[in-house]
Amino acid sequence: MTATLPGRPFTVISLLPRLLNTNGDAGNARVLAQRIRWSGHDAQVVDVHSRADLPEQVDAVSIGSGTDAALIPARDALRTLVEELRVWSNSGVPILAVGTGWELLSWGIDLSDGTVLEGLGLVAGQAVPRKTRATDDIIIISKYGRLIGFENHARDYVGAEASPLGRVLYGSGNGTRSSGPQIEGLIMGEVFCTHLHGPVLARNPALADHLLRAAFSRHGLEYARGVRADSADATAQAARNEVAVRLGQNAE
Amino acid sequence: MAVTEPARLSKRGFVTSVRYAPAILLGRAVRVLARWRKPGGGSAIPGVVVNRIAPGFLATTLNGFPLGLVIVTGSSGKSTTTKMLVAVLRAHGLTVFTNQSTANISQGLTSALLERVSLSGQIAGDVAVLEMDEGHGAFIAGSLTPRVVALTNVMVDQIDRFHDSEMVAVLLGKIAARATETVVLNADDRYLTDLGSSLDSTVGVARYGVTAEVLGQYPRGLGYAETAANRLPTGTGLQLTRVVGRDATVEFGADSHSIRLPARGIHYAVDALTALSTAQATLGDGFDPTIACAALSAMPAVFGRGEVVTVGGKTIEFVLVQNPSSFQLNVDSLEDGTEQILVIIGSDVRDPSYFWPVDTSRLDHVLIASGLKAHDIALQLAYDNVRVDCIEPDVPTALDAFLALPDPTSGVKTIIFSADGMRRTRAHLRLVSNAEDPV
Ligand SMILES: [Zn+2]
16 A cells, blocks of 8 residues: 655654753654654654754644743744744644643743733633642543643643643643633644643554544545554553553553 | 871861750750661751751851861752762861751751761861752852852753753852852853853852863763853863763863773763862862872762672663763663663653653663553653563562573673662662762
8 A cells, every 4th residue: 555755754843842842742753753654654853943944845743842941932933933834734734732832832821920922823822820830640531532641831721612632530731710621732623732741642642643644634645553553552551551540540 | 299188278267166065965865866766767856956946056067167168069960979079078188077968958967967066066077068959049048158169060850840941050050159269160061151150250160171072972962951152271170081981081281180980971070070170179279180080080889870780690780860861871871782771760750751852762672661650661762663572560570580681692781770760679689879978
């Protein structure tokens, strides 16, 4: 079957990995590229620090999380890519943004000193300060199954109620709401935003495979999980189960 | 150069006040009681008591050493640096009071001082050398007046506690601001060079750094949150000019000396450089590079930090990873062709993505992944194309299986562990750590 792209590898870009990789979330790009290779296709990760690094074709985008000190330089660098980000999100290129990477795509970030850092306005909602940093395991129920990660954020997120990534079983997620279930993350088309570290795609390959199906279908290709993913995915399941059982949930 | 006798070193005056005598007596009584109730335990309790009834005791005593107080702080390497500095100072004939960093530094120190102090408040010793956490700045702010403060580096290593490098730098700046004579700092760390140029002009700054050639050996850098743009110009501070395995060369202005490090790795070489620079600032003219380098070369390997041990006739090298930077440096400096590797990552690594900035592909083949986070580290290894033969979360089982294997044909059996993995390994193999300096 191996239909492949005309003369080029699948290209996953990792946006600003120098500024946005405090929690290792740039690793999500590595996960996508490896799973593409395991499915029998060529793949490469291109680190994009500025416009000059942009490859001609982009098949998937990963944005990690950084420290608050990096917020302004990261926002300013992302602004120079806002047109591309818009085109990608409108044309179904899967984009995963984690932590502050997600916050920067929003309307804005309310900082604890009362000022607002304007975001790129690509996704609805905004980040608002929370009383204490949320630093713990997090378990959510989503369309892509039970997702387990580690959250580590000093801000909640409001305005994602219309299309969250999932419902919180354990943890803080987007923050406590006055009514309705506690939710986590945001989805807009093939743009996925979340607080889950892990990296989320290594811990939860079902979500990774969803992004890959989206990337493949843009080229009329069908993504099929490679055999080499079997053992990695069994390991991921065991890692998730360790957390789930420790927190009083069932093993998968 | 002649070694200055400690007795002839500048006298800053002993603490002679007797106003703490009742507190000291009470603290000692509590110490006896605490030990009587729980053998070997309760060491911090006398400290609590004394700090409550005589709050000035700790600061007055620490500030009162003839050669003053030296503080070593920074994100990483402070513990090794402190031990190295103490060894160098002792080799110069000084009696050194030192600590092991504890969560409650004030009570722990007070208890340690109580063991040594006479009723008149006098303590035998020439100098105090303290290792301090970034977060201990508040503790020293109003009370301690260190003569020398040494800053190791700013690394993004404790993501739960200190999220930002800026925040770490601010905390270190608070400690550095207490220095009365010299701030010793790593000139390759951008945050520290900035900190150095913002210091009060009444305080001297002693800089140390590696040469461009040494830095060039580490394309991923030395793990600092940000590397300074320029290397230290020759002749403006101690320079590390060469590191090969456990051998390093340090340039002291005109002459250069070689050192045999207690463990392989650039970070130990930089720790040694920090210790030498700090010893020089502390001893002034009394500093002798030959004595200092001999003392460093004679140090035993520190447990879990590149130490090679023999267990049941098998040689094992231990490699402790404390943060992503040290993990990467350790992976990069592993001997080529190391064919038997056991990795133990424990409950101390709460967020498994913490280690993902590390490229582990060079490990190539890991026999066993173990510890509470065994599956998480195995997952990272799998995505880095490292073959993992077996995942065994139970540490004793993994250790027994690993040791039972015949000796490797190349390299030595290598165990890479997090701090929690190290504790479990030490307990299971009944290894005692190298005798730490008694406080
Ligand atoms: Zn975070």
